[in-house]
Amino acid sequence: MSPRTKEQNEAIREMRMNQILQAAAEVYLEKGIQLEIRDVSVKAELGYGTVYHYYKNKYMLLEDLLWDALSQTELTVQPALTEDSSSLYKAESFSRLLLQKCIQDPSVFILLKTVADNFHHFPGNRFSKLSDEFHKQIFLPLVDLIRAGISPVSPEKTANLIFGSLIGYTALNIHHNMRSEMDVEGIVDMIFSGIQNKER
Template sequence: MSPRTKEQNDAIREMRMSQIMQAAADIYLEKGIHLEIRDVAMKAELGYGTVYHYYKNKHMLLEDLLWDALARTEEAVAPVLTGEGNSLKRAASFSRLLLKACIQDPSVFILLKTVADNFHHFPGNRFIKLFENFQERIYLPFAGMILEGTGSDASPEKTANQIFGSLVGCAALNIHHNMRHEMDVDGIVSMIFSGIQQKGSFEWLS
């Protein structure tokens, strides 16, 4: 049998990494930070040594999982980040896309929950750069929509925090009770935004 080409090796690596990441996300939803490499290997149906070849410990694996989730999150909300129009409508659309991404991709939910928890369960300061990137690429653009849409002197970050917290809470309730596919995304977002007044108008969400 002839040796595999570089392209074949790269394809195998990509496939295994995808298996590992998906398994890690599923196990994290079950066990949280108590996840172990052995659990991931069993879930991915890969040998322990295979997973260990890529990740020497669970913190390295979770760090990769969260960075990958950041890219997926940014991709999910990109249509709003690059769009134009009414700022609060865009903020509501952003929230819908974010909540739908949580349903479809557990790693996105894990990222949002981890940020909301301020990386409480993770050791050291290894996630400072990830948090800064999340702020720059996801959170601050969203807070900017809130500020522009309300025209209020009140802190847009406070409103953005409350909305993010509500989204994470609703996602957690549905995901951990195995009801993610029953989640009324539009209803949840409409309820959250119903108390936010747009600058100069009260009929903005319809």
């Protein structure tokens, strides 16, 4: 049997990393910051040594998980930011896409919740750069849409209300195993009709 090529090794590495990150997200939903590398190896159906080869501790693992989730979040909301429509419609589309992604990909929900909690479970300020990037790439674009399409008065407060609502709805559905039943359209319509009524 011939040895694997560099490309094959890289493909295997990529597959393993994705497997580990997906398992880590599922374990985090169950255990929060109490998650351990051993829990992730069991969930991923990989040996402890295999997971430890990639991640020496849970904070390194969670850091990769959250950076990957930020990339996924940016890709998810990009269509809403670039479509040719009103700012209000873009803000609704942004929220709809983000809520849908939270349901499909637990790591995106974990990112939003962790940012909302200001990373208070994590030691030191190792996530300050990630927090800054989230603010710049995700939070501020929504603030700009709200300022232009809903109200120039306290758009940051309105954006926080939207993110808080998306996190809350997702958490309720994840923890009650109702993800498939979640009415994304109805939830986003309710959030935005409430915001617009308040602004009038």
